[in-house]
Amino acid sequence: MEVETLQSDIALKGRPFVGSGPLSKAMSREQLIGRLARLAGSNHLPAGMAALTEYVGASHYLLARYDLVQEQGLEFVVSSNWPFDLVRRLSVDLASLYSRSTELEKCLSILQPSFALLPDDVELPAGVSQQYCSLTFNVGRTRLSLMLLFADGIILSQDRLRDVGLFAGYYSSFARARDQKAERDFDLTERELECLFWIAEGKTSDEIAMILGISRNTINNYITSVMRKTATKTRSEAIAYAVRNNLV
Structure with a gap:
């Protein structure tokens, strides 16, 4: 799916974008x-x-964990009341959209409707x-997205959207149900952190293999795992992620 933003589409569709008027009732x-x-203590x-x-x-809402968005499966869904067929239909499109975004674009999108x-x-x-x-x-190192459906003709308040972004992060940090996907631990292993450290030092896979005494293919597997867990596409993005999260 080639997602079109409303900024470019509103003139064609003539539908409301974001307003600041009061919402009735x-x-x-x-x-x-x-x-x-009241709900925070219930882990609900x-x-x-x-x-x-x-x-x-x-x-309707769909809370998604971005670092689990893949082209197959619905593991990225944390909580949702969207129709199931709609979520399944969009899973590949969401994965494609996320993979095309740079790490800088992802950072700049935080709390921006x-x-x-x-x-x-x-x-x-x-x-x-x-x-x-x-x-x-x-929420910590986990990047989440709250996707909202709304009725035709409604105008969403800019102020309320900002509130929702802030409160969604706050509430999610308290919601720690035992099997909740948002709290699943995807921390890097010690060996993966070692590889990430040496990448940040400018070492190649061959050089890291020599330093750690393991094969080049194994090093590449560790680096691939690091990029998968951190939802990055290049070594440079992985380094930026590590620096931002004080991993190296």
Whole structure:
């Protein structure tokens, strides 16, 4: 899917983008904080995401773990009330979109609402817009995206979207259900950290192999694993990730 942003599409579609007008019958910011505070102790992630969805005036949410987005499988889904067929249809497209983004673009997208279009051939719930909104945030080293569906004709508040991005990260950090995907540990192994350190020192695979006393192919396998776990595409991006997260 070649995702089109609303900035370029709005003139063609004539649909609303983001506004700042009041939402009728919406819960207040204080009410949202109170609800999230009560839910935080229950480790009930779906309830918290549903409250944030209601607060911003959306109808459906999909919380995705970006570093698990792959071209096959739905392991990246942390919590969702999107129709299952829609999530399955979009999994390959989301993986492709994420892989085309540079590490800098990913960093700049944090807490910045982004609007895009769903493919024309997807089946949506009645009254739901083809547009959706994404909010990316970090919980520790984990990068998550909250994707929101909303009704045709609705105007989402810029201020409320910013609140949702902040509160989604805050609430997710408290939601630690035993089998919750957002808290799955993908820390690098000691050997992977060693390889990452020597990459940052400018060493080649052959040089690292000589230093560590293992084969060049094994070194390359470790480096591939590092890039998979850190959702980076090049050694330079892996180094930038390591520096940003104090790994080297």
